Amino acid sequence: MIALLLALGSSLTYGCADFLGGLGARKAHVLRTVMVAAPASLAVELMLWPVLGASFSRGALGWGALSGVASAAAFALLYRTLAIGPMNVLSPVTALVSAALPVGVGLMQGEHLTAAGLVGLPLALMAVVLVSAGHGAGSARSSRTALLLAFGAxxxxxxxxxxxHQAPSDSGVAPLIMGRAVSSAVTLVAAGLLRRRLGPEKPAYALLAGAGVLDSIANLLxxxxxxxxxxxxxxxxxxxxSAGTVLLARGVLSERIARGQLVGLGTAAVAVSLLALP
Structure with missing residues (x-):
């Protein structure tokens, strides 16, 4: 039950972070946006160090560094994806792809599900698929480029x-700190190499800093x-x-939610209930 609540908290926080990041990235080059969000995340993780502790073992540093490289790519691809929009289509597509690999890895590593879990897990995946079905009547369609970016993200x-997940369980927040330090460094180097292409547009600093803080909290959860x-x-x-991003996009940006997406939200509620059973 604790893992379930933490995962749901992570999900909600990720959704809010992505919404703010997508809004903040709409006018400025994506690298400018990541240059704000990634250091903001690192600052939060450094503040958590004295509270939660950190053991900088070889495993923690190695897996954390790999997660940082992936995080830098995720930041850039995701914010660019959401900046193109529509959010209520592209964010769920990204979520669907992001679920498949970790689920496969977990099952291959020998994880076993309860009887309720055997029903709840496919239902949860189905919910992500349904929420991904954003092409209802009158909904905006995304370009091929945007869809490719969503898959990459x-x-x-x-x-x-x-x-x-591969980092040692006793490493505290060390993998997070290492990961965010690497992603910040990668971003700054990329921005330096491409500085002439960044353009004069300034990002929405407050929105992106907020997105970075929320992303850090979501990673921890x-x-x-x-x-x-x-x-x-x-x-x-x-x-x-993605459900949180979709609902925020509906409430703030008036983006349409297809009927299938509403069914997906209901399916997700049933799936979570089943996964909560012992």
Missing amino acids: GAAIALQLVFL FLLAARSGDLAVVAVLTALY
Whole structure:
């Protein structure tokens, strides 16, 4: 139950972070946006160090660094994807892709599901698929480029989660700190190399800083959930973060929600209930 609640908290926080990041990235070059969000995330994780502790073992540093590279790619691809829009189509596609790899890895590592879990996990995946079905009547259609970016973002997010899960369970927040330090460094180097292409547009600093802070909290909640539960279950629940982005896009930007997406939200509620059963 603790892992379930942590995963749902991570999902909600990721959804809010992605919404703010997508809004903040709409006018400025994506690298400018990541240059704000990634250091903001690192600052939060450094503040958590004295509270939660950190053991910088070789495993923690190695897996954390790999997660940082994946995180830098995820930040750039995801914010660019959401900036193109529509959010209510592309965010769920990203979530669907990001769920598949961690679920597969968890099952291959020998994780076992309860009878209720055997029903709840496919239902949760189905919920992500239904929420992904954004092409209802009158809904906006995404371009092929935007869909490719969404798939790439999903793959990068999946790798980030898998790498964090592989870090030693007694390493505290060390993998998060290492990962965010690497992603910040990668972003700054890329921005320096491409500085002439960044353009004069300034990003929405407050929105992107908020997105970075929320992303850091979501990473922490996921890490704690994965350490106390099965990766397969935690990953698919985390992938439901798109529901939060979709609802925020509907309330703030008036983007349409297709009927199938509403069914998906209901299916997700049933799936979560089943996964909560012992």
